[in-house]
Amino acid sequence: MKVLVCEDDEMVLKMVEFRLQKEGYEVHLAKDGKEALDKIAALRPDIIITDIMMPYLTGLEIVHQVRKELGMDTPIIIVSSIGLEKTVLEAFQLGADDFITKPFSPNELSVRVKNY
Amino acid sequence: MGLTIVKKLIELQGGNIGVRSKLGSGTTFFFHLSFEIASEEQLNVNVVEEKDDHSTSHLRILVAEDNPINQLIVRKVFADWETPIEFADNGKIALDMLQNASFDLVLMDIQMPEMDGYTAVDKIRHELPEALRNIPIMAMTAHATQNERQKCLEAGMNEYISKPFEPSELKKKILELTNSVNASLNGSMPVSEKEQKTDKMEPTSEASDPQEEFRNSLQTPNLVIENPSIRKEPVLPEHQINLTYLKQIAEGNDSFIIEMIEMFLNKTPQALEKLNSSYHEKNWDEMKQIAHRIKPSFGYIGLPDTQKMLAEIEKLSEEHTNPERMAELVEEVQVVSKSVFVQLQSAPTGMK
Numbered sequence A: 001m002k003v004l005v006c007e008d009d010e011m012v013l014k015m016v017e018f019r020l021q022k023e024g025y026e027v028h029l030a031k032d033g034k035e036a037l038d039k040i041a042a043l044r045p046d047i048i049i050t051d052i053m054m055p056y057l058t059g060l061e062i063v064h065q066v067r068k069e070l071g072m073d074t075p076i077i078i079v080s081s082i083g084l085e086k087t088v089l090e091a092f093q094l095g096a097d098d099f100i101t102k103p104f105s106p107n108e109l110s111v112r113v114k115n116y
Numbered sequence B: 001m002g003l004t005i006v007k008k009l010i011e012l013q014g015g016n017i018g019v020r021s022k023l024g025s026g027t028t029f030f031f032h033l034s035f036e037i038a039s040e041e042q043l044n045v046n047v048v049e050e051k052d053d054h055s056t057s058h059l060r061i062l063v064a065e066d067n068p069i070n071q072l073i074v075r076k077v078f079a080d081w082e083t084p085i086e087f088a089d090n091g092k093i094a095l096d097m098l099q100n101a102s103f104d105l106v107l108m109d110i111q112m113p114e115m116d117g118y119t120a121v122d123k124i125r126h127e128l129p130e131a132l133r134n135i136p137i138m139a140m141t142a143h144a145t146q147n148e149r150q151k152c153l154e155a156g157m158n159e160y161i162s163k164p165f166e167p168s169e170l171k172k173k174i175l176e177l178t179n180s181v182n183a184s185l186n187g188s189m190p191v192s193e194k195e196q197k198t199d200k201m202e203p204t205s206e207a208s209d210p211q212e213e214f215r216n217s218l219q220t221p222n223l224v225i226e227n228p229s230i231r232k233e234p235v236l237p238e239h240q241i242n243l244t245y246l247k248q249i250a251e252g253n254d255s256f257i258i259e260m261i262e263m264f265l266n267k268t269p270q271a272l273e274k275l276n277s278s279y280h281e282k283n284w285d286e287m288k289q290i291a292h293r294i295k296p297s298f299g300y301i302g303l304p305d306t307q308k309m310l311a312e313i314e315k316l317s318e319e320h321t322n323p324e325r326m327a328e329l330v331e332e333v334q335v336v337s338k339s340v341f342v343q344l345q346s347a348p349t350g351m352k
Helices: A010-022 A033-043 A059-069 A085-094 A106-114 B002-012 B040-051 B068-080 B091-100 B117-126 B146-155 B167-179 B181-188 B191-200 B210-217 B244-250 B254-280 B284-300 B304-319 B323-345
Strands: A002-006 A026-030 A047-050 A076-080 A098-101 B016-022 B026-032 B061-064 B085-088 B105-109 B137-141 B159-162
Touching: A002 A010, A002 A033, A010 A026, A010 A106, A010 B244, A010 B254, A010 B284, A026 A033, A033 A047, A033 A059, A047 A059, A047 A106, A059 A076, A059 A085, A076 A106, A085 A098, A098 A106, B002 B016, B002 B068, B061 B068, B061 B091, B068 B085, B068 B167, B085 B091, B091 B105, B091 B117, B105 B117, B105 B167, B117 B137, B117 B146, B137 B146, B137 B167, B146 B159, B159 B167, B244 B254, B244 B284, B254 B284, B254 B323, B284 B304, B304 B323
Parallel strands: A002 A026, A002 A047, A047 A076, A076 A098, B061 B085, B061 B105, B105 B137, B137 B159
Antiparallel strands: B016 B026
């Protein structure tokens, strides 16, 4: 299964990549919103995991793009250190499937990814 | 069995052995062996070897080898090096021994009864408890072909040596395998050894620019353990790093932890500098971004309080209020980070 992880914090990126690769996923990375969109279009991943605060486009904008502009129903999991209720609500309203706050438990991430 | 071995050894070296025995009186064994007289040069080479201060005596090595003659030779070589070893007669026994005692390296013969070297390596890499999986393994093989070498490496061995081996080459390879950071992180170095090594290094002066010093020290690839700037100052509890979170994710993979630490050390000093300079330039947007960016990494190394400080810096720079409090926080983060950098560079990250 192809997973795209969009995250500008290299350490988080590395952790998620490490953990998911261990579980057997084919992991692709994007360090900002622009790279994220490019890779979504090019790779057509099976699951998208994205942070909210990123250069160029935020994770929420990515959700919007994927659902409305690209019309894809790819499962999207948001991983963010912003845990505000309104952000979470907005994410789900835009069409995200899941929301995990950082710092996240790697087990939790793994279990949630498995759901999709 | 001893007699058979001695006979074989002597005959291998082109000699012969005999016995004279008289019932009730005694037995005399005798043998003839021919040797060349060594030249000065050859003698000196050996002397240089002995003076080699690269010692393996701190290592504990498991040798999986069933052939008694080879066992004898290996035993002698490691006895010369004053290096403790233990033998396993086949792969299965080797696996058992690995789980019951602590070893720094495995010397693995390929051809063994019951479970051969390839099978054993595979099981070590995939079936043993995670903390044991990365132990350095060197194959000993009678076939020195490129093919065999490839096969060994693909099977999961770290290195190979052909039989009969040249002792100095064996030693060199053992040192290479165990001097890598991974190996030292398996807890092989006794504490006294570590302290001896640091005594030999130059003491750190109170660096005028600690961030610069750490950035410079990042040139070295083997970051953890080898860095000399290990201050003996006690660490304040609120500055104490905690690698539990990283260890949980790593699940025994020490190189993952090292990479994370290296990433932290590569990025954080510069980020803190920028945080400072953007404060002085009153560039609140940039301050907010930087604080937001480096905030999580302090969480990963077990410093939630510092993480909270950065969160507060982030909030204050968004509101453009209370610059005095901001200055306080920025300074506090820098103070903690100084201690953190030192701790990380000497952090034992092994799982044992």
